[in-house]
Amino acid sequence: MANLLSAERISLTLGTRHILDDVSLGIGGGDRIGVVGRNGGGKSTLLKVLLGTQLVDDGRVTRVGGLTVGVLSQDDRLDPAATVAQAVLGDLAEHEWAGDPRIRDVLHGLLGGLDLAALGGPDATVGPLSGGERRRVALARLLIEDPDLLLLDEPTNHLDVEGVQWLADHIVQRRTRAETAVVAITHDRWFLDAISTNTWEVVDGRVEQYEGGYAAYVLAKAERARVAAVTQERRDNLLRKELAWLRRGAPARTSKPKFRIEAANELIKAEPQPRDDVALARFATTRLGKDVIDLLDATITVGDRTLIDKQTWRLAPGERTGIVGVNGAGKSTLLRAIAGQVPLAAGKRKEGRTVQLAYLTQEVRELERVAGWTVIDAITEVKSYTMLDGKEVSASQLAKRLGFSGPRQQVRVGDLSGGERRRLQLLRLLMEEPNVLLLDEPTNDLDIETLTSMEDVLDGWAGTLLVVSHDRYLLERMCDRQVALLGDGRIRELPGGVEQYLQLRHEQSRTPDARPASTSPSAAATAPTAAATAYTPAQQREARKDLARIEKALTRAGEKEERLHEQMVAAASDHERVASLSAELRELHDLKDELELQWLEAAEIVG
Template sequence: MNYLSISGLTKSFGERVLFDSIAFGLDQGQKAALVGQNGAGKSTLMKIIMGLELADKGEVVINSGIRVAYVHQNPTFAAGMSIYDTIFDSGENEALAVVKAYQKATLEAENGRADEKLLQTLFDRMDSLQAWDFDYQIKEILGKLGLHDTDVPVEKLSGGQRKRVALARALLAQPDLLLLDEPTNHLDLETIEWLEEYLSTANLSLFMVTHDRYFLDRVTNMIFELDDRQLFKYNGNYGYFLEKKAQRKEQEATEQEKAKSLYKKELDWIRRQPKARGTKAKYRVDAFEQTKEKAFKKTEERELSLGLTTQRLGSKILELDKVVKQYGDKKLIDGFSYTFKKGDKVGIVGPNGVGKTTFLSLLTGLIEADQGAVTKGQTTVFGYYRQEEDRFDESKILIDTVKEVAEVVTVAGGATITVSQFLNRFGFPPKQQHTPIAKLSGGERRRLQLLLVLITNPNFLILDEPTNDLDIDTLNTLESFLDDFPGCLLIVSHDRYFMDRLVDHLFVFEGNGFIRDFPGNYTDLREEERERKEEAARLQREQKREAQKEASTPAPVAAPVSESTSVRKATFKEKQEFEAISQELEELQAEKETLIAQISAGTEDHERLLAWSGRLQEVDERLDALELRWLELSELAGL
């Protein structure tokens, strides 16, 4: 079944054409991502699909029989409403409305204002809609997204909290088609991993804009790329997209070289013919013009280059000695000490609100420690890229904004270049350099913010969520630059791929002011945490078995009790059941891994994709039931 159909869509802003006569569709069960360079028109296309922006021409058709939910890149809500009212302010989902009404009636009953007739009516309605599971799902989603206090007014929320509220509202609407614009921005790593797992197994169609490469690889089975005003389709995940895009670029370059060779031959023919146009073969003249256009076609491919020099670091860089910082009763940093060494590349991880940004402000001297000392070396020059977007003068043009910081830039090797040349290297061609700041896209503004940090040639870079809104090409270039960066590097990021590639060790903020120095990258940390949880679960199972054995052992009596009567042995039938369950558990676990791999790889057969998702849910439910029975049987003697 077709859910979304786009045909002949064109959009431009003045002389700048974002996309021209693009067409594509999205069917039931497909999970697609839209990628492209900053300013290519990704967010604009999303807004057009949702009716928030008008196209110049073309048509967007959404199946009228499906539910659609949309999460904006920077969501806003009506003031005067609580988180709870904002999430449940949708009448499109009947089950959602009934659960909301039932929860409200139950709360009133607890406060002595029970309406027994209404409660019974809602109870019956919950039964008929099978909404009890949905009630559980509501609690799970709100809990996983960290929305525990739902009475807070939405106007008091931070950007990250608003994104969580928008995600909760969209997921609980149980849409058939979900549209997401940069869903991982402002989320912590644990929440991103939960959302990744949820979307990869959910029975819905998905169309999203994201630069998170792990997220792309594990959730999508189709990728659309906006490039040079056209749309290209790749039936696969991010790894498949990279492979096929490279092949496409290589083929285009080959075709352009062939066109240039043919153009030279045809140009010679044109020059040898009489000047009067009517005496030449019209079809050949037309073909010549087409060849000329193809041979000298200018693409908008950006070639970013971040070859910059850095100021030399001395022997003393930055020292923290028993630093303490707290606000009221909340302790964020409790006696942390560390001495930075040349070439340190450190990542910072921890849940939102645990003190990561406060820590960066302490290092850079924006705030002072309550106790302890932060000592900076004389040659240390900070470059601090903040999570919040810098406020630019919207009326100024791009090049003038940069010239306020520097007129020339020193690049690798010690040579100096003009600001215009540096902007061109940074993906802002001469034509765009005279564009007013107000006309830059969100990603272009973030790239400008990064440029203004790097232009000062720092030797200690502090990057707080640097990947937000940057396109994949810019991220790849930035990663290559940071790989070779000779100074110190400190990164706070929810982009797991970015962290894994760049950092050598982590400062793990574990709460209550404790910061752990972990020797490894983010994937290493998650693996250690997984092993630790498995070990804790194993110990808990062993303790449970011991407790059950003690409970089942009768108290000592005067007459001796035979060993056979102290612990019940498994019957022959129970032994057979235990062996059968063990075998089925192995088979189901193998099937689950196969299903997850199939769903991640994707397929054009959407009926098959839906069947896989449904079977995965059945397998999970069966595993839960069998594991419980396996534990019961394993307690019996003789097994």
């Protein structure tokens, strides 16, 4: 494909910071490029250079004639006096947008339907909208305009799991013209992997370029380090742990990440699992005992709305659960009720005697008291040493693991960025040595490098973990199970993970009056609810036979997969042989996915 835009040997210095240093790159037709890098590293500035609003000191940026460019920036440029319809549709006549399936898809995917009811109707003005709603309006307008080159700065901000899924599908399926391209800055690793044909990393004035999305980027970056003959200590780093998780996935989930990293097999052969769940659960039990926090027949209300209706949830020692759900369903309120900060309208909350709870909220006001302190002083106020992964860790060591280098530990808290304040909040909580940790949207304002560091730290933390997040990758990475709030007052177990949640929401959207059958997490594994399907003893016996058969087939498939990986490593220099083995491996993955779905169906019948 021909280049739509080229940057040749561009350099840019802002103040004393060298943002770009002799960088050359190109954007071709059909490219979908994800841009990653640390906060403050120059990603947004690079987008401004590509847009032409930021001049460079040296080099040049050229575009093909007639190229249209649209940008979603982090600055709000909407006219507050305009109606939502005007802001989104501009001067388009009703018959123009109503008759265009692409525009209708954007309106439905981002604004809740053709009548824009989600934002108060087409005559509502932009001014009173929340920041998230204004962001959706700006994104919808840009996608409807459909420029040749889309420049997106954190497009998934304020989008829930469904919104991120929709946007990824829209970009991949609707942006198919050969003369179009997308460049997106994102910290959402699932989104990055779903849309990207290439990944750019902005680091130290350079733009490192990789083929593929996040999984391929992690693999290529680790391989570059290996080829450069780095020390064994550097080989044993976060990238290798991340690869180990990407390669192995979670065995109990039906919906694995779409990416497969066959080539990483040799690189991570000796790498242990990111965390030893059995050992952590055992340690968590010794710290917590059998009783953690129970919500018994609990009802939670806000005003005249019932968010949770007569649900029972018994948290287990070492449980790692992600909570997903529609906006307004009560995810944060549920966390506060578990923490004891919201009284139950009915039912009972029980807390074990040994519970030491820590709660990361979405607010950073708690740091105002220490705004004049240095980072290290704000941490050591809590404690100077803590236990992590069975080892004593100093406040300074833990701070370094979460991105606060030695000099950065001496910065005043009031001078920190939003992402740094978020990290400091988590650090102070971890220094308290809690055994129950509640995290409400922990990924806010964090870059990918910091996210992987946070996950690495929590891999070695033994306790009960509950996470509310729209970050699909984080939920799959950090949690062993997911539950959903679908707005019907119930807590729904998701053995199929986020993919099952999206399927349930799709079914719910087709039958909006239907209340999906649901069970509370404590009861899901033991007995069907009154509304559940009743199966005959003969059906259950047959299902048990199916389970045994499927489990044997999965074992055989796993053994065959290992053999194929070994053969691919041995035939690394024979491209035709590797291609043949790759095709065989893809068929095997499809078979395993189908077997896992069959296993879940049989398990549901067995009960």
